[in-house]
Amino acid sequence: QVAPKINMSFDKDGDHYYDTLSAFQKSIRGSDVDAALYYLAKLINAGDLLSIERRLLVIAYEDIGLANPALTGRVLNAIESAKRVGLPEGRIPLSAIVIELALSPKSKSAELAIDKALDVVNKTAYQTPDYLRLTPVSMDQEDKYDYGDSSLWHRIQYLPDELKDMSFYVPGNNEKVLKENNEKLKSIPRSNKLRELKKRKR
Known part of the structure; x- marks a missing residue:
């Protein structure tokens, strides 16, 4: 006896x-590939490709993030492929990218970093340093930002004085290269005295 086909569509x-x-x-975030495919199948059956595509992009940045940043490009490629071929064939690139997302390392460091920065911005407004302004106030040339000398750029203090020791970005466990580069740059003192930086270089 053949089991009756169940209509899995539901009100969007x-x-x-x-x-x-x-x-x-949540299934992708929890790396449960089978559950992710099950819920993807339900969403495909509802026929709302747009909501699936939007959610995949959110997942790529919110849950995978900097642990596997190249995956975002593949998400966009899968979305574009699904759009071009439409359903039912579009289920194949969607399935492939959902499997990759579920099994990828995860990181929320980018989301946490911008939320921390937004929290500071929403509480207090700090003045942008004069030497970083697009049209600086009257300053001697030696005190101005040097667009032509890249060797000084990583030694300049960019945060306002009140925030100079603040760290918004905290690398996650799956961000080894970014963590190493961040630590290397953090070990180099930054200064808001551009004239002194230029003199030291000479």
Whole structure:
């Protein structure tokens, strides 16, 4: 006896639909590839390709982030492929990218970093250093930012004095190269005395 085919479509404006989108993202975040594919299948059956594509981009930046930044480009390629061929064939690039997202290392460091910066900005407004302004106030040439000398750029203090020791970005466990580069740059003293920096170089 053949089991009856169940109609898995559901109201795209109903709670059940958004619950499925939520479960889809959480399954990828939790690296459960089979659950991610199950919820993807439910969303495909609902026929809302646009919501799937939007959610995949959110996942690429929010959950995978800097642990695998190249994956974002592949997400865009998969989305474009799915758009071009449409459903049902579009299910194949969507499946491939969901598998890769679920099994990729994860990091939320980019989201946490910008949220920390936004929290500071929303609490207090600090003045942009004069030498970083597009049209600096009256300053001697030696005190101005030097667009032509790249050897000084990583020694200049860019944050306002009140925030000079603030760290917004904290590398995650899956960001070894970025962590090493960040630590190397943090070990180099930065200064807001551009005249002194230029003299030291001579």
